[in-house]
Amino acid sequence: MTKIDRYILILFLRTVMVCFLSLAGIFIVFHAFTAFEDLVNQTRSGDSLVWVLVRFYGPYLILLFDMTGAIITLMAFLFTVGWLRRTGELTATLSAGVSHGRIFRPMVIASLVIITGQLLSRELVIPQFRSSLTMKAEDLNGEVEQAVRPTFDRLSGVLIEGARLKTKALTIEKPNFRIDSDYEGFGDMLIAEEAIWVEPEEDNAAWSGLAQGHDSGPPAAGYWLRNVKRPEGIDRIASAGRGNELILLTSADQPWLSPGECFLVTSVHPNILQTQDTATRLASVWELSGRVRNPAVHCSLALQTQVHERIVRAPLDFGLVMLILPMVVNPRGRKLFVMIGSAVGMVLGFFALKTLAGALGGSGTLVTPAMAAWLPLLVVCPLAFVRLRAVQNV
Known part of the structure; x- marks a missing residue:
């Protein structure tokens, strides 16, 4: 890399940074006007205001970079070349026999790096902050709750719905599962106090802490229903399923379940149940x-x-x-x-x-x-x- 390459590259990256920080500043200032009181209230838990702002706006700035990175890169390209032409540096370099393609090479490579950074951020970083990006300022220290999108599991024949979905805890409050298949003894409804999404025991390190007193875990992914209210006498109903595969498991023949509990084997993850389209766009x-390959959902x-x-x-x-x-x-x-x-x-x-x-x-x-x-x-x-x-x- 020559001195002129470094000069053009630094000028280009400086322009990209100025453009992005300008957009970020405008976003933060306008949003803070409406949410500043809620953000200040979050400091009552002992966190400083700066840390609260970082926690709340940090994920949004990552999302802003993903949404505007390519356009900012494009505009920085134009402004950098315009500056080089206005100062006469581009003309001087061209007069030395250097082609446009050679002059612009550092910016082309930098553009490729920025777009690659967007890709990595979009696939690896942003999905980790999906809950934070769907919450409001007053929910920063709490759980994010949404309505439940009713989703029919075509493999088990169960319509999954409930009162509220806690996106961080992967829990459905007051689940109301409608059974559209013939499972002996279960009837047409499965109602409980809460339904917690769990992975198979070998894939879920948190199972031992989540289910205290249970010797083992579920054989497959699904919802662990606690305090089942319907059907009544769930502990006297044997586990049922389709063919050789169990779908609804009870404590009658599953020793790892406690009385009043039931387990629904399904591949319908709570992320699919979120009603906000933002959650899908951030996946x-x-x-x-x-989801496309999942045969259980449409x-x-x-x-x-x-x-x-x-x-x-x-x-x-x-x-x-x-x-x-x-x-x-x-x-x-x-x-x-x-x-x-x-x-x-x-x-x-x-x-x-x-x-x-x-x-x-x-x-x-x-x-x-x-x-x-x-x-x-x-x-x-x-x-x-x-x-x-x-x-x-x-």
């Missing part, structure tokens, strides 16, 4: 693809389209940057703001194409969900490559 590709065309869109998002974002790159070569001597206006128009066209393709895929019109998600990439990337090669040696 990782691995989790979303697991998978909509919109969700299938979203999975493919998440897969192609990183290369599509980089393709957008490369699509705008030829504009900064500016052989016609256009002014900076004219160039930015042209770039904004192309970005709007890009997002219009993505939105149209997503709508077609979600409705199943003309194209499949997979084709709808990959169509923008098939259009943008070849065009970006051709335009990049055309100006690389200019």
Whole structure:
């Protein structure tokens, strides 16, 4: 890396940082005007105000980086080149026989690194803060509660619903499970005080602490229902299932269950029961693809389209940057703001194409969900490559 490479790279990264911090500052200031009193109330637990702000706004800044990283990178590209042209540094470098492609190489590599950072943040970091990103300021030190999205488990024939869902504890308060299959002795309803999601004992290190006094754990993932109220006399009803697989387990023949308890074997995770669409958008590709492959729940065309869109998002974002790159070569001597206006128009066209393709895929019109998600990439990337090669040696 030469001195001019380091100079351009530092100038570019400084512009990216200024743009992001400006957006972050605007977001925090406007939000704090409406939530500052609630945030101050959180300090009564002994935490400092700075720590409360970090806990609350930290996950949101990570999400803001994921949402705006590609656009900020694109605008920083334009502003950096505009600055180099205005100061005459670009003209001086070109007069030495250095091509545009060589001058812009550090920014192209930095753009790729930023988009890769977005990808890692989106798949590894943001899903860990999903509960924090769906809470309000007054809920910072408490449990996040949502309504329960009724979900039918097609394998067990049970409709899972309840009063409230605690997203952190993975618990359903006052579960009201409707049984649509013939399980002898269980009737058509399964009502309890709470239903706790647990993994198999070998996969769940917290089981020993969660179920004190139990010698063993569940044989499969599912909901552990405590204080069962219906059917009455749950301890006298034998476990039932379909074929050779048990679905509803009771203490009548399962010694690891205590009296008044029941266990429903299901693959319907509490994340699927969340009513807020934000929880789905913040899930990782691995989790979303697991929902698509899960035979127990219905998978909509919109969700299938979203999975493919998440897969192609990183290369599509980089393709957008490369699509705008030829504009900064500016052989016609256009002014900076004219160039930015042209770039904004192309970005709007890009997002219009993505939105149209997503709508077609979600409705199943003309194209499949997979084709709808990959169509923008098939259009943008070849065009970006051709335009990049055309100006690389200019």
